[in-house]
Amino acid sequence: MRAVSEIMHGKPREIFLTNTQTGRRERLETLEPGKIRFYSCGPTVYGFIHVGNLRAALVSDLFYRWFKRAGYAVNFVRNYTDVDDKIIKRAAEEGISPEELARKYIREVEKDYAVAGLEEPTHKTRVTDHIPEIIALIGKILANGKGYVTPSGEVLFSIEAFPEYGKLSHRNLEDNEAGARVEVRDEKRSPHDFSLWKPAKPGEPSWDSPWGKGRPGWHIECSAMASKWLGQQMDVHHGGEDLVFPHHENEIAQSEAASGQAPYVRVWVHNAFLNINQEKMSKSLGNFITARDFLTRFGGEVARYLLLSAHYRSLIDFGDEAVENALTSLERLYEAKQKAVQLQGLRAAVPDLRAEAAWGQFAAQCQDARRAIDDAFAQDLNVPGALGAVFTLIRDFNRTLGEPLAQATPSAILGAGEFIRVLEDSLGGLLGIGRSEPGQALERFREIRAQLPGKGGLAKPTADEIAEQIRLRAEARAARDFAEADRIRKDLDARGVVIKDSPAGTTWQYK
Numbered sequence: 001m002r003a004v005s006e007i008m009h010g011k012p013r014e015i016f017l018t019n020t021q022t023g024r025r026e027r028l029e030t031l032e033p034g035k036i037r038f039y040s041c042g043p044t045v046y047g048f049i050h051v052g053n054l055r056a057a058l059v060s061d062l063f064y065r066w067f068k069r070a071g072y073a074v075n076f077v078r079n080y081t082d083v084d085d086k087i088i089k090r091a092a093e094e095g096i097s098p099e100e101l102a103r104k105y106i107r108e109v110e111k112d113y114a115v116a117g118l119e120e121p122t123h124k125t126r127v128t129d130h131i132p133e134i135i136a137l138i139g140k141i142l143a144n145g146k147g148y149v150t151p152s153g154e155v156l157f158s159i160e161a162f163p164e165y166g167k168l169s170h171r172n173l174e175d176n177e178a179g180a181r182v183e184v185r186d187e188k189r190s191p192h193d194f195s196l197w198k199p200a201k202p203g204e205p206s207w208d209s210p211w212g213k214g215r216p217g218w219h220i221e222c223s224a225m226a227s228k229w230l231g232q233q234m235d236v237h238h239g240g241e242d243l244v245f246p247h248h249e250n251e252i253a254q255s256e257a258a259s260g261q262a263p264y265v266r267v268w269v270h271n272a273f274l275n276i277n278q279e280k281m282s283k284s285l286g287n288f289i290t291a292r293d294f295l296t297r298f299g300g301e302v303a304r305y306l307l308l309s310a311h312y313r314s315l316i317d318f319g320d321e322a323v324e325n326a327l328t329s330l331e332r333l334y335e336a337k338q339k340a341v342q343l344q345g346l347r348a349a350v351p352d353l354r355a356e357a358a359w360g361q362f363a364a365q366c367q368d369a370r371r372a373i374d375d376a377f378a379q380d381l382n383v384p385g386a387l388g389a390v391f392t393l394i395r396d397f398n399r400t401l402g403e404p405l406a407q408a409t410p411s412a413i414l415g416a417g418e419f420i421r422v423l424e425d426s427l428g429g430l431l432g433i434g435r436s437e438p439g440q441a442l443e444r445f446r447e448i449r450a451q452l453p454g455k456g457g458l459a460k461p462t463a464d465e466i467a468e469q470i471r472l473r474a475e476a477r478a479a480r481d482f483a484e485a486d487r488i489r490k491d492l493d494a495r496g497v498v499i500k501d502s503p504a505g506t507t508w509q510y511k
């Protein structure tokens with residue numbers, strides 16, 4: 001009752017989120033009433049993003065849409081990492097500058113985001129636009145005695161000067177002290193000290209700084225961009241679960257060391273990974289799927305359903321069965337919507353008492369479903385719960401409608417309209433599904449079904465992707481990088497594609 005009256009008085013509703021730092025579901029208490037400062041770590045742009053990156057982006061979009069629906073003014077920042085070792089390496093391979101390469105792939109990622117139906121954040125930021133802010137932040141960390149400059153000109157964060165280090169990930173750093181995975185260099189005072197500023201290497205992008213020419217470390221960028229656009233503290237910070245350590249742990253250390261204000265983030269939220277046919281997606285396993293390939297195959301709406309219908313903290317196991325299930329659910333939704341649209345188009349019949357009562361009850365069920373969707377979202381974005389409410393309503397609609405198609409009494413037409421609004425606005429506004437014209441949507445689902453290959457077939461690359469791989473292989477061969485050329489050939493082979501070289505060029509076929 002309280003939540004409803006709050007909405008009626010224009011107050012935002014209560015939201016509960018599972019905070020990674022405490023492991024508990026907590027009520028979000030915002031820094032400023034009615035406002036949410038929200039940051040999500042975006043991709044490093046050195047190539048096409050993969051479907052795991054797409055899941056993270058869609059989850060950030062889901063948070064954004066829900067916060068707005070719940071009545072908050074949201075300041076949402078999502079970044080692009082556009083300077084990084086991988087970008088520099090790939091740019092050298094493609095024979096263009098790192099800046100050009102990053103710009104190219106930001107354009108490609110934006111195309112994917114548009115097809116996936118992501119809303120525009122308040123600010124889309126790039127690291128290379130924030131070098132002065134990054135330098136200023138490193139200056140503060142040094143001034144507060146939380147970092148040091150090595151003889152070779154690298155600026156490092158000093159873990160020993162920040163005793164709370166580890167409070168997000170709860171790692172016991174002694175466990176892997178100087179272990180195999182931690183590189184110990186002579187210049188580091190402690191093996192976990194991490195780079196804030198790296199001295200320039202020949203041929204790499206670099207900027208002037210008080211510590212000489214160089215470029216920022218990875219972690220400092222998010223601290224700098226967040227404080228510029230959101231302030232020194234924020235309400236919610238999101239990322240994929242692989243970012244908890246060290247990236248987000250280091251963000252906390254940097255930001256709190258610089259500002260002296262804690263907590264840097266009130267609630268940390270992280271989305272789980274995505275497996276493909278029960279295996280972790282990886283290039284070496286040959287089950288690596290780009291977002292482009294995924295979106296081309298399924299279109300935005302099916303892609304959204306596949307990546308958002310599970311709870312964001314649950315592992316998604318993606319495979320043929322998941323696609324079949326998604327199609328079945330969406331077909332059920334759109335078949336009902338199609339009937340509702342048809343009903344609206346009928347000529348109004350004379351009211352019938354029994355039908356009026358049934359449709360009156362259905363209108364109340366629509367109200368209940370609306371409330372159930374929002375209540376489910378308020379509890380840590382419980383999408384499965386919201387979908388459950390919608391599929392119950394679909395069953396109620398089909399039952400009320402009866403067979404053959406109901407008489408179009410005035411209350412039946414009203415009920416159909418209410419039902420469509422639940423699908424398009426209540427659910428559709430949050431999940432970005434249910435808003436298409438039913439005939440066209442059903443036709444598209446049939447096409448996707450027809451193309452569903454047998455078990456494991458989903459990992460097969462498309463013709464475009466194969467052509468791109470063949471092009472990269474030719475480049476590698478021209479550069480006499482035969483190891484890389486061979487890797488590409490083996491990758492394709494593992495994914496069911498055989499390539500053949502002949503004097504006329506390279507051809508390919510599926511096995």
Ligand SMILES: [Zn+2]
Pocket residue numbers: 040041042222247
């Ligand atoms: Zn980040």
